[in-house]
Structures are given as structure tokens and as C-alpha cells.
Amino acid sequence: MTLATAGSTALQRPAVPQLLVTVAAVFALMLLSALPQLDDPMIRHDDYPALLADPLLFYSKTLTEGRWVNYLWHLRGVVTPAWVNFLAYQLLWAIYLGCLVHNALGRQTEVWQRVMVALIAGLCLPSVLISLWFNTLIPGLAILALYGWLATRLSERTCRWLMLVFVPAALMSYTTYPFLILAMSLTRADAARSAKDLAGLLALFIASFALGMLAIYSLNYAEHGVFGVPMADWRNPSPATDLASALKNSKLAADFLVNLVLKGGYSITWLALLQAALLGCAVWALLRRDKWRALYMLSGAGLGLALICLQVIRSGIDMPVRSGGFLWAFGAIFVGLFALQLRNSGRARLSRNLLFAFTALYVIFAGLTHYFSTEWNRLSRQMAAELAGGEGTVYVTGTYLSLEAANKSDLQKDQSVEFRLNYLTGRDIVICESRPEDCAGLPEEMRGGLREGRGFEVRHIPGGSVLMLSPKALREGKLEAARKNRQSDD
Numbered sequence: 468m469t470l471a472t473a474g475s476t477a478l479q480r481p482a483v484p485q486l487l488v489t490v491a492a493v494f495a496l497m498l499l500s501a502l503p504q505l506d507d508p509m510i511r512h513d514d515y516p517a518l519l520a521d522p523l524l525f526y527s528k529t530l531t532e533g534r535w536v537n538y539l540w541h542l543r544g545v546v547t548p549a550w551v552n553f554l555a556y557q558l559l560w561a562i563y564l565g566c567l568v569h570n571a572l573g574r575q576t577e578v579w580q581r582v583m584v585a586l587i588a589g590l591c592l593p594s595v596l597i598s599l600w601f602n603t604l605i606p607g608l609a610i611l612a613l614y615g616w617l618a619t620r621l622s623e624r625t626c627r628w629l630m631l632v633f634v635p636a637a638l639m640s641y642t643t644y645p646f647l648i649l650a651m652s653l654t655r656a657d658a659a660r661s662a663k664d665l666a667g668l669l670a671l672f673i674a675s676f677a678l679g680m681l682a683i684y685s686l687n688y689a690e691h692g693v694f695g696v697p698m699a700d701w702r703n704p705s706p707a708t709d710l711a712s713a714l715k716n717s718k719l720a721a722d723f724l725v726n727l728v729l730k731g732g733y734s735i736t737w738l739a740l741l742q743a744a745l746l747g748c749a750v751w752a753l754l755r756r757d758k759w760r761a762l763y764m765l766s767g768a769g770l771g772l773a774l775i776c777l778q779v780i781r782s783g784i785d786m787p788v789r790s791g792g793f794l795w796a797f798g799a800i801f802v803g804l805f806a807l808q809l810r811n812s813g814r815a816r817l818s819r820n821l822l823f824a825f826t827a828l829y830v831i832f833a834g835l836t837h838y839f840s841t842e843w844n845r846l847s848r849q850m851a852a853e854l855a856g857g858e859g860t861v862y863v864t865g866t867y868l869s870l871e872a873a874n875k876s877d878l879q880k881d882q883s884v885e886f887r888l889n890y891l892t893g894r895d896i897v898i899c900e901s902r903p904e905d906c907a908g909l910p911e912e913m914r915g916g917l918r919e920g921r922g923f924e925v926r927h928i929p930g931g932s933v934l935m936l937s938p939k940a941l942r943e944g945k946l947e948a949a950r951k952n953r954q955s956d957d
Contacts, residue, residue, distance in 0.1 A: 485578055486619060490565035492582045493589065497557050500590055500833040501598075507848070508553040509599050509840045512882035515890070517602035520546050525603075530691045531699040533683035536639040540606040549602070556601035559608035563647065564589045566615030571654035571800045576807065583822040584803035590833040592733050593792030597641075599840060607640025611647055618651045623658055626651065627671055634672065635679030645676055646771040646793035653767040654800045660759035665766060672770075698782050705783030716783040720776040723786045730788045731795075733832040745825065746798050749805035756808060761801075768797040843876035843883070846923075850934060851891035853925040857932035860895045861888060862906050865916025865936030867898075870923075874941050888934075909933060 498505065516524035522541040529538050564585040572581055588594075597604070614633045618626045630648060637644035649672050652658075688694040698704035707713040732739025753761040771793055779786050802825065809818035854861055867873045867884045878884070885896045899906035899914065906914060910928070916938040917924055924935045 485574070485581075486565060486569045488578050489569060489581045489585065490561050492578065493565050493585045494558055494561035496582065496586055496830065497561055497589055498554075500830045501553075501557065501837045502834065503838045503841045504553060506550060507841070507844050508549050508601065509837075509844055509876060510549060510602065510887070510890075511599050512878075512880045512886055514600045514602045515882075515886040517541055517600075517605075518546070518549055518552065518890075520544055527699075530687055530693060531697060532642070533680075533687065533696045534603075534639060534641070535683065535686050536606050536610070536636055537603050537641075540603070552602050552605060556598065556605055556608060559605065559612040560589060560594075560598075561585075562612040563608065563615040566612075566619050567651060567654065567796060568800070568803065569619055570651065571656055572803055572807065573656040576803075580803065580806065580822060583826040584799050584806075586826050587802060587829055588795045588799035590829040591792060591795040592731055592832075592836065593727075593789045594795065595833050595836050596787075596789040597792060604641060607637060607644050610636050610640060611644060614648055615651060618655075623652065623655055627668060630672055630675045631678065634675035635682050638676065638679035639683060643771065643775070643790050643793050645672070645679065646767065647796055648672075649767050649770075650764075650793065650796040650800075653763045654797065658763070660763055665759075665763055669766060669770065676774075698784050702782075702784040707781055707783060712783070713780055716780045717776075719783060719785070720779040723776070723779060723788075723791075724772070726788050727791045727794070731791070733836065735832075738828065738832070742798075742825075745805075745821075746801060749798075749801040752805050752808055753801060760804075764797045764800060768794050839875045841876065842872040843870075843878060843887070846870065846872040847884075847887050847891060850923060850925070851888065854888070854892050854894070854932055854934065857925075857927040858894070859931035860897055861892065861932050861934055862897050862899055862909055862913075863888075863934045863936065864899045864906065864909070864914055865938045866900050866940050867936060868940035868942055868944060869917075869921055869937035871921060871941065880944070894932075 510518060513525075513528075516522070517537070517540065520541055520543055522538060525538055525541045528534050565581070567588065568576075568581040568585045572584065610633060614626075614629065614637075617629065621629075630652070633648050634645045637648050652668060652672075658664075683696060684694050687696065698706075705712070705716065707716050728743060729736070729739050732742055750761060750765070772791075775786060775790060778784070803822075806818045806822050809815075809821070863884060867878060867881055870878075873883075881898045881901055885898055888894070888896045897905045899909075913926060913928075913933045913935060917935040921937050921939075921941075926933045926935065
């Protein structure tokens with residue numbers, strides 16, 4: 468009797484929701500690929516203000532990037548450890564991805580298939596690169612995650628109108644996040660598609676985007692006295708003023724598209740060609756089977772690319788590859804639907820092997836990218852250990868560009884060294900390369916940096932310490948290199 472009752476209870480126990488299982492699996496596998504980051508994640512130089520909840524250091528980005536939601540996040544007044552923020556970022560990203568594939572692939576798709584497709588979207592190189600700004604981007608991903616969850620609970624019509632709220636909020640978090648909002652609507656499996664419906668959806672999105680731009684311009688005018696978003700110097704802006712300058716800037720847009728294909732394959736030519744070929748097959752197969760579904764997704768990807776290229780042509784800025792991560796949301800759904808089509812046509816093994824192999828490549832290369840990104844973390848911990856024996860100001864001589872670890876982690880500015888060492892040691896850091904006047908009192912043999920070798924040496928002096936690096940750079944700074952590339956093309 469007891470056994471029968473227990474068995475009956477077990478049979479009546481509700482199954483764990485598929486969405487929850489999908490999100491949990493995506494989260495776990497994304498953490499696996501990011502394993503080197505979990506205890507001490509890499510932080511980009513301009514992400515430290517978000518980690519330390521310091522709004523003053525981020526304030527200028529409200530004007531030059533319109534990221535007002537991020538600024539509000541800096542005002543929170545509560546500082547949590549970097550590893551906690553990194554986990555929060557990955558969890559929010561997993562929620563969005565899980566909701567995306569849950570709605571796009573249909574309720575009958577197996578969980579493992581959903582997880583594979585979500586990982587293809589979430590572990591592309593642009594998404595891995597942008598994840599190194601995880602402290603700043605937490606509120607933006609929270610907006611995406613909330614919208615994704617609502618999209619699994621509310622009707623398609625309701626979710627479309629919610630874009631009027633979520634698109635402006637996403638735009639004020641990161642420029643291309645609105646296209647991930649749009650992707651939730653364009654990839655839904657239960658949508659009734661037509662030319663009129665697509666035109667209405669895109670018009671509503673454009674109106675929402677325009678509303679977000681108006682909000683940014685208005686806030687900038689109220690706070691900074693500028694009705695617009697002037698480009699920061701580090702973007703190397705060269706605004707188009709006539710047809711000739713617009714044509715010149717169109718080359719920058721073309722370079723962005725080429726880099727998106729090549730670097731989007733983790734800078735591995737064969738992988739870039741492989742994913743381009745697979746995507747081409749997937750798009751062609753879906754166009755033949757369900758033309759309107761393919762056109763919906765192609766329109767979203769095309770609109771996003773068009774707006775980015777228009778911005779590049781108009782302002783002449785350098786657009787980083789990480790801005791194109793939203794394209795993989797559409798591309799992954801194409802690949803997932805292609806795999807399901809193969810399965811339904813009797814080629815289940817090919818479908819399964821295709822998804823597993825492609826996802827495995829992304830997990831491996833994402834893991835390698837995370838590993839090399841933390842080279843600077845490992846070296847800086849060694850520096851901090853040797854600096855622990857002193858007190859007072861730390862003077863850094865030589866150049867961070869001489870460090871192999873800085874090269875592998877792609878440090879973009881000397882503030883990466885300043886913020887990191889301050890974070891580890893709690894001491895004031897002076898970079899002599901950018902503030903030579905503050906280092907004039909150092910002994911002459913230390914001001915020039917490390918005379919031999921490529922590593923570092925720490926010397927303690929009265930009232931401070933000197934961290935000596937080699938003055939011989941392995942590469943140019945990113946801003947200088949970009950400007951030279953521009954000049955060579957003139």
C-alpha cells in the first residue's frame with residue numbers, strides 16, 4: 468500500500484519546465500567555457516567604474532554614447548565582487564538565450580537541441596568579447612532577460628507593443644541591444660507572417676528606436692547642453708560632409724563587414740568559411756521551405772547591419788566587431804531550423820552531429836578566448852604579490868605594451884594597469900608614461916624602465932614602490948594603430 472501510494476505521488480509530480488531546464492543547461496555550459504574567468508574575471512579599463520560603482524568615471528559616456536541606464540547602475544552605491552557580477556551577467560545572458568530558442572524552435576523541440584542553438588548564439592566571438600564589460604552591461608542584460616521571459620508568457624501582439632518601452636531602455640544600455648529585442652519577435656515560431664505584418668513590426672521597432680534616440684538626445688541636452696551624441700575621440704570620428712567623404716567612410720563600413728565575417732570565425736579562416744557555408748545552406752533551405760519565416764529573420768539582421776553601416780558612413784567611426792553579436796541570434800536560429808529540417812527529413816544522425824560538432828567548436832574557441840584574456844590577470848597577481856612588501860604610491864615606468872600578457876589579453880589603454888593594480892593592492896598607481904611630471908623625482912636608473920628583458924621588476928623606495936617594465940613595446944597602442952591605418956588608406 469505504501470509503495471503504491473509513493474509510486475502514484477511520483478507519477479503525479481509535475482515535470483520541471485523545459486524553459487527552466489534549457490536556461491540551466493545553457494548557463495552551466497557557458498560557465499564551463501568561461502572557466503578561467505570565474506574566480507578572477509578579466510575587466511576592461513572602462514568597466515572598472517561599474518565594478519566600483521563610481522559614476523564620476525562613467526559620466527562622460529552619457530554624452531558620447533548615450534548610455535543613461537548604465538549611468539543609473541553606477542549610482543547604486545553597492546559594490547559586489549567581480550566574480551559575483553560575472554555570474555550575474557552570464558545568468559542573465561543564459562535567460563535571454565533560453566527564452567529566444569524556447570520561442571523560436573517550438574515547444575516540441577528537444578531540450579538538448581535548444582541548448583546547442585542557444586550556445587551557438589551566446590558563444591560567438593562578438594558575445595565573448597563584449598562579456599569582458601560585464602559589470603557595465605548587467606542592467607542591459609537584465610532588460611533583455613526580462614523581455615525574453617515576458618515573451619514566453621505574453622501574446623506576440625503584447626510583446627510587440629512592449630518594444631516601445633524595452634527598445635529605448637535597451638538602447639540606453641548598449642547600442643545594439645535593441646536588435647536582440649527585435650530578434651525575439653522576428654524568430655517566434657507561432658507568428659502569423661505576411662508582408663503587411665512584417666512592415667508593421669519593423670515600423671513599430673523603428674519608432675521605438677527613434678523614441679530611444681529622442682530620449683537620449685533630450686537627456687544629453689538637459690544635462691550636457693548638447694542635443695545629440697558627439698563621438699568620442701577614441702572612435703576616430705571623421706563625419707561625412709559631402710559625397711566624397713561619405714564614399715570614403717563607406718570603406719570603413721565595408722571593412723567592418725569583412726572583419727565581422729573573418730574575426731567572427733575567431734580569426735580562423737577555415738572556421739569563418741565553415742560557418743558562412745553552413746549559414747548559407749541554412750538560409751537557402753528555410754527560404755525554400757518557409758519563405759516568410761526566413762524573410763522575417765533576414766529583415767531583422769539586415770536592418771541591424773544597415774543602421775550600423777549608416778552610422779559608420781555618417782560619422783566615420785571605427786566600429787568594433789563586438790557590435791555585431793546580435794547577428795548570431797538570427798544565424799543560430801537559422802542553423803537550428805536547418806538541423807530540425809534535416810531530422811524531419813530522415814537524416815537525424817546528420818542533424819545531431821551537425822549541432823554537436825558546431826557547438827563544440829564554439830565552446831572550445833570561446834574557452835580559449837577566455838583563457839588568453841586572463842593572461843594579464845595572472846601576471847598582475849604576481850606584480851601585486853611583490854608590491855605587497857611596500858607602501859605608498861606605486862610608480863609604473865616603461866610601457867605596458869612591452870608585456871606579452873598585455874598583448875594576449877589585448878589591453879587597450881594604460882588605465883588597464885592603473886585600475887587593476889589599484890584594485891589588487893589598494894595603493895595609488897601612477898603610470899609614468901602618461902604622467903611623466905609625477906615621476907620626475909624618481910631615481911634616474913628607474914625612470915627609464917627595465918633595461919633588460921620583457922618582464923617586470925619591483926623596487927621599493929622611501930614612501931613608495933617602482934614597478935619597472937620594459938620601454939620597448941611589442942605593439943602599438945590601439946588608438947595609435949587605428950589612426951595610422953586611417954592615414955595609410957588616405
